[in-house]
Amino acid sequence: TRILFEGKRAVGIEYLQNGETKTARAGREVILSGGSINSPQLLQLSGVGPSALLGALGIPVVHANENVGANLQDHVGINYTFKGLLPTLNQILRPWWGKLMVGMQYVLLRSGPLSLSMNNAGGFFRTDPALSRPNMQLYFQAFSTVIPKSGERPILTPDPWPGFSIGLSNCRPSSRGEIMIRSANPRDYPKIVANAFSTEADITEMLAAVKFIRKIAAMPAMAEIIEEEVLPGPSITSDADLIQDLRKRSGTVYHPVSTCRMGPDAARAVVDPRLRVHGLAGLRVIDASIFPDNITGNTNAASIMTGWKGAELVLEDQK
Ligand SMILES: Cc1cc2nc3c(=O)[nH]c(=O)nc-3n(C[C@H](O)[C@H](O)[C@H](O)COP(=O)(O)OP(=O)(O)OC[C@H]3O[C@@H](n4cnc5c(N)ncnc54)[C@H](O)[C@@H]3O)c2cc1C
Known part of the structure; x- marks a missing residue:
């Protein structure tokens, strides 16, 4: 204390x-x-x-x-979620019998979906080729949790359709936050002010980054397995709307x-x-x-x- x-x-x-x-x-x-x-x-x-x-x-x-x-x-991340045309982990992980099956597979064989990382693929990229090193981290998750059941952890309730997400987080944001105690009581949580996207540079690079996700999704290999973009959805196209969406939906990737x-x-x-x-x-x-x-x-x-x-x-x- x-x-x-x-x-x-x-x-x-x-x-x-x-x-x-x-x-x-x-x-x-x-x-x-x-x-x-x-x-x-x-x-x-x-x-x-x-x-x-x-x-x-x-x-x-x-x-x-x-x-x-x-x-x-901190690194701040956002997911773009798609409805796919091929089965994803949603089809295995949503039904109770699927959860039981993958649980047994993990306990008995140490294999299957529960032995995988949350992120099944990843990488780094630059939002501007002139940059000397990558400024964005990329994630790929072969499941989606857009519609969580009320009262349940989203991760326990994958969507009923074959969903997957392409996500990213910024590598070296310039925004700075703070952690300050609220009282002299050690049991009171301190106040965490993330201050994410408080600089123009962070907004500009994130805007370029989310546009890059859509570029990836539009590549022939991806486009032929995508039925539609669910989040943020096809109606969000202008810079102003994309920025509003990333301000609203992005969050910590737990690297304070x-x-x-x-x-x-x-x-x-x-x-x-x-x-x-x-x-x-x-x-x-x-x-x-x-x-x-x-x-x-x-x-x-x-x-x-x-x-x-x-x-x-x-x-x-x-x-
Ligand atoms: C949900 C989540 C997912 C993550 N995923 C990844 C990942 O996939 N890959 C990756 O590289 N990093 C990941 N990280 C980040 C990584 O876990 C942290 O960067 C790392 O653990 C930080 O180490 P640390 O020693 O600074 O703090 P911590 O690991 O947080 O250790 C601090 C310890 O101090 C204890 N403590 C705090 N206050 C008190 C107190 N008052 N009295 C007694 N004990 C106290 C805590 O219980 C804790 O055990 C993740 C973090 C989170 C939260």
């Missing part, structure tokens, strides 16, 4: 167990690995963060740093980073290049929140690498 400090040194943590508040003292240092949402939340709860926010919530400031919880970066970003300059970062929190002693952050900027693709491998590298730094500094 909180990091404990003596002056500017982190000396332990306070935590809740079975409703009881307890403390643990650190032998050497405190390592925060709560992820991009919770690491800045825990720092702010502990008095490390934007001074105006902490002051307004009555949290004593241990160390003021405006970057804690700021600079939130940079809310405790690393950098040598304490005025622009939260941790230094050895992942030590600027201005404090005995405290490191080791998770995806320290990424200086988002990476182009999925963030899990880079997060694991951050953990590995962080562990090496901790060991080196104990010598």
Whole structure:
């Protein structure tokens, strides 16, 4: 729930167990690995963060740093969904007996649809050939969930027709959001403001990207297996309508980073290049929140690498 400090040194943590508040003292240092949402939340709860926010919530400031919880970066994605002319996974996964069959296939043989990734194919592309590297990630899902049954998770109720989706997410958006606590209570969720598509550049490249999905769908190999586009649908054609649709339907692909970003300059970062929190002693952050900027693709491998590298730094500094 909180990091404990003596002056500017982190000396332990306070935590809740079975409703009881307890403390643990650190032998050497405190390592925060709560992820991009919770690491800045825990720092702010502990008095490390934007001074105006902490002051307004009555949290004593241990160390003021405006970057804690700021600079939130995430990849934002959208699906274009099509009704196909060939059976897709919808036909297997929708009926109860189909769910039972694929469940048994997975349990007994470790194969079948449940052994596959959600995304059956993917890749990267450029929205402008002049770009030096791809700026969009592409996904292909051989199922669709446009009409979820009320009260059920959409993923459990594939559509009755043979549907599939071509999706994409931006690789290096320029929009920046923030994560700020709402109260001094560690059980209150922090406020996450994604601020997606708050720059003209992000809108422009996403507009070009969704047009590219339609280009793919119009290629002969795809066109001959597509009956119709279901989402956003053939009536959405103008730039204004496409932008309105992508603002409405796009969402996180769960790659939040940079809310405790690393950098040598304490005025622009939260941790230094050895992942030590600027201005404090005995405290490191080791998770995806320290990424200086988002990476182009999925963030899990880079997060694991951050953990590995962080562990090496901790060991080196104990010598
Ligand atoms: C739904 C989803 C799908 C994803 N799919 C992919 C994918 O296919 N490929 C890919 O590369 N990446 C994927 N990611 C992203 C990837 O999972 C993350 O980038 C990565 O896990 C980040 O690692 P982390 O160590 O920073 O944080 P996390 O893995 O989130 O670890 C933080 C840990 O801290 C714990 N914690 C937080 N607060 C507290 C607290 N107050 N007290 C105690 N414990 C606390 C959490 O329970 C958690 O175990 C996905 C993420 C999500 C959410």
